[in-house]
Amino acid sequence: MRTKPSLYAPVSLDLALTTQVALVTLSRSLRPYLRKGKAFVAALLVPSNSDINHYSDAAQWLLDAPRRERMIGGYDHAVIVIDAERARDSTVDRLEGLHKKMRVVVLVSSLDQLSDELKIMADVIGTLPPPNSADIRIAAKRMGFGNIRNEDASFLAAQDMSRVSLAMRRGRPIETVVDRLQQYPPIEKQTSAIHGQTEGPKLEDLSGYGDAKSWGLELAKDLADLRDRKVSWEDIDRGILLSGPPGSGKTSFASALARSCNASLVVGSAASWQAAGHLGDMLKAMRRAFSEAEKHAPAILFIDEFDSFGDRSTAVGDNSSYCRQVINALLESLDGIKKREGVVVVGATNFPELIDAALLRPGRLERHFVIAMPDDQTRDDIFRFFLGTELQGQDLRLVVSRSLGWSGAAIECCVRDARRAARRAQREMRVADLLSAMPTRIPIPxxxxxxxxxxxxxxxxxxxxxxxxxxxxxxxxxxxxxxxxxxxxxxxxxxxxxxxxxxxxxxxxxxxxxxxxxxxxxxxxxxxxxxxxxxxxxxxxxxxxxxxxxxxxxxxxxxxxxxxxxxxxxxxxxxxxxxxxxxxxxxxxxxxxxxxxxxxxxxxxxxxxxxxxxxxxxxxxxxxxxxxxxxxxxxxxxxxxxxx
CATH class of the missing domain: 1.20.58.760 (Peptidase M41)
Structure with missing residues (x-):
């Protein structure tokens, strides 16, 4: 005996979170029409700041349920998307071709796309609500994450669904998903260029960094030779990957490298490009950053959170398509650097093992340097650098020992606080000022x-x-x-x-x-x-x-x-x-x-x-x-x- 298919509550572990959430809201809105088993045309406005393509995939999956469950013939259906990227003058033609379809879902991204022709045709016109915590819990359970906590669901519902979908990888605990999103909050500003930098240390001034520093100094010489036409662009490295724990100084390295190379610094990241909007907007922001670097060459293009682009070999469901399109566009931009003379890409990551291998091949980010947290000697050098002429000849061993695990930025902050304390006391700085600027030390029993x-x-x-x-x-x-x-x-x-x-x-x-x-x-x-x-x-x-x-x-x-x-x-x-x-x-x-x-x-x-x-x-x-x-x-x- 054939059982009645569950048209309004489909479940698939292969669908990404963005599609699962869209599926929940679509099922709720269309449930009365799906249950009746009758023909209908639904015109639905998707939530603002959401990717209409995810709702399109969900609608397709929803309407195709009878066919998957092997009902004889299924339903002849269609899903139409009308947004800024689709030509408006073809909308009428597209609608006229649907008169033989039994079930039609038309998705629009704004109210002005609800044309009179569409209103005449539609049996139901509605607005899909933005996802809430209950929707997130249902979608997460369908994906195999089990019953997640209310506070986690509320947090995820407040995030950009595309970012959440990137974080929710198969086999990753929901607690880790939340931690990742909290660790890397959205960056509102898009890519920015810093031209003609004059402030801050050069790579020659920084201690530590090992082989990465040696490479950077050689790059500075190569770019100088490029300006003097002693070498061609084909003789210069195109990019590197820096990996290391948070606070190890990857961003500082890129800034200092740009100064040593007398080059512009263009800064971008997956998060900042995603903040531009949907997939198409993200890809435009990414390409704009590369174009900006080309325009101001010689330039260092610094891309933070490089692992956030994902790995095509591990992406599943809808996330697989999203990840593939993003990485293909990034590969296209990286390969384009061969024609954009003077642009060197520096990628930074805390998780190099999560990066798509194709991005690390020769001609792209072809070298990988691991940046460790500063050791004792490096921290001593960093303190001396920021102190300048102050405390010359003074013993800083106690200060250095108490700064174990500190980054260069933390050391700079300590020196600044110590200098302020000495200024307030109207005297020269003392070693005691540095110690006072550090967190209180508690003796171990x-x-x-x-x-x-x-x-x-x-x-x-x-x-x-x-x-x-x-x-x-x-x-x-x-x-x-x-x-x-x-x-x-x-x-x-x-x-x-x-x-x-x-x-x-x-x-x-x-x-x-x-x-x-x-x-x-x-x-x-x-x-x-x-x-x-x-x-x-x-x-x-x-x-x-x-x-x-x-x-x-x-x-x-x-x-x-x-x-x-x-x-x-x-x-x-x-x-x-x-x-x-x-x-x-x-x-x-x-x-x-x-x-x-x-x-x-x-x-x-x-x-x-x-x-x-x-x-x-x-x-x-x-x-x-x-x-x-x-x-x-x-x-x-x-x-x-x-x-x-």
Whole structure:
């Protein structure tokens, strides 16, 4: 027996949020006519600031439901879109051709497009309401996100649906979607150009940035040679990608690069271009930014949030079409740079793994530089730069140690506040002014300080015992800033070699090193603290993701099938949906935890000795750890020989 199709509540996991929401509002408005099973023509005004194409796709999906559910013949239907991009003089002709259609939905983007001819033809004329939180909850549930919280639904309903659709990727928790949208709020202004910059540091003045700085200085020379006609445009790099955590100075790099190159700076981002309106408006804004850079060449075109354009290989549903059109337009603009002499593109991202691979090919963003947060020496240099002639010859080590994790912008703000305090006191600046301008530091209790030392020394000792990355140093903090931010109270710093054969043993060793902090705490205290897990950069989380990638990415597990995507949310979803995968990951973690515990137990004396030294000095170099471990090994070998 054939069941009656559910025409007014269709469900498809393949539809993106924008279409799902449009489907909810269309179903509600057309429900009486769909239930009657009769012919109708509906003229509907879509909400302002929405993409009419999403409503068109939803209407097509809605009217095509009988055909999908294999009702004999289905209904002969049509969906017509009338907006600024469709020629108005052809509207009558388009409507006249619909007299044989049983069901017709005509979508308009403004009231003036409701022509007399359309009013004569329509059985129902209405206005679709903008999406509300209830619509968002229904759409999210249909997409497989489950029952989302009211506050999350209200937040999403207040956002631009195209941005929300970009964030709501299959397998990504709704909490992460909300966090992404809050982290990257819409930017109202569109692209802007800064010409003939004279203020601010040049790249030569900035400390840090490593290979990216070297590349930038070479680019400055190349552009100077281009002006002097010593080289042609074909001899110059066209673009780079900068990746690194928020606050690492990617935007500052682009500004300083433009000054060093004596070039204009044009700034854009996916968010700023999306703020221009619908898909067509976004693409126009994007192309306008490239044209602006060409007009003011030589120019640096800085594109922030480069990962926001998405990846065509992972986009699904309606988002796949949107993502494809955006990236194709971006590729067209990047390739056009070959004819636009003097324009260099600098992309910036916090998530390089989410970028479409085609954007990173030669001739586009052909080089990738990772920008780390400033280390001790770099922060000292940054303080000296912003201080200028003030505090010359003064010891800033205490100031630098308390600025762990700070960006260059945070250091500039601190110097500015300290200078203001000295000015108010009508005297020259003192080191104490810098310290006063910093958040209050709270001493870490001695027992917690020793626990941190034991934990970090577990990482360091195992890093010496197994073959993986090279240990540089290990350190702990004696105090923490009185802020709400997550802070690193200690670290064992390793360096990845330029050429490393990364086998299953290499990754297993890395997992063991990550788990060695927990193992060390358990050996000394009988248990470990909560700092080892609970956030993406925590030891347990990193080890879990690495163990998962052993199974699904590099072919070291039970299957040779490889999954390219490796961002944490995706790996988490894979584990939640594949119990057998979770079992294998747990086995790997247990095995490496037992291994790390066994090795550290054999070196317990040196573990506790080095932990005390770390508490005393705050930092130990790799050579100090290596010598202590080697000495302990010799002692153990001598003891075993005597027993034998």
């Amino acid at each position: 001695p027992d917690m300080l020793r626990s941190n030392a034991v934990h970090e020394m577990g990482h360091a000792i195992l890093g010496v015992l197994v073959e993986a990355d090279r240990l540089l140093y290990v350190s702990i903090q004696e105090s923490y800033a009185d802020t709400n931010q997550v802070q690193m109270l200690g670290s064992a710093v390793f360096e990845v070699g330029p050429i490393v054969r990364k086998t299953s043993t290499y990754f297993e060793n890395r997992i063991a090193i990550l788990l060695a902090g927990v193992a060390a705490e358990r050996i000394v205290y009988g248990d470990h603290s909560d700092g080892a897990g609970g956030h993406q950069s925590a030891d347990l989380n990193l080890a879990t993701d690495l163990a998962t990638m052993l199974e699904v990415k590099w072919g070291f597990g039970q299957s040779l099938i490889s999954v390219a995507s490796d961002y944490p949310e995706y790996l988490e979803v894979m584990r939640s949906r594949q119990p057998q995968l979770t079992k294998h990951v747990e086995t790997t973690l247990r095995t490496q935890m037992e291994r790390a515990s066994r090795m550290l137990e054999e070196h317990r004396d040196v573990l506790e000795f080095l932990a005390e030294q770390l508490v005393l000095h705050g930092r130990l170099e790799a050579i100090e750890v290596q010598e202590a471990v080697l000495s302990n090994r010799r002692t153990n070998m001598t003891s075993q020989a005597k027993v034998g």
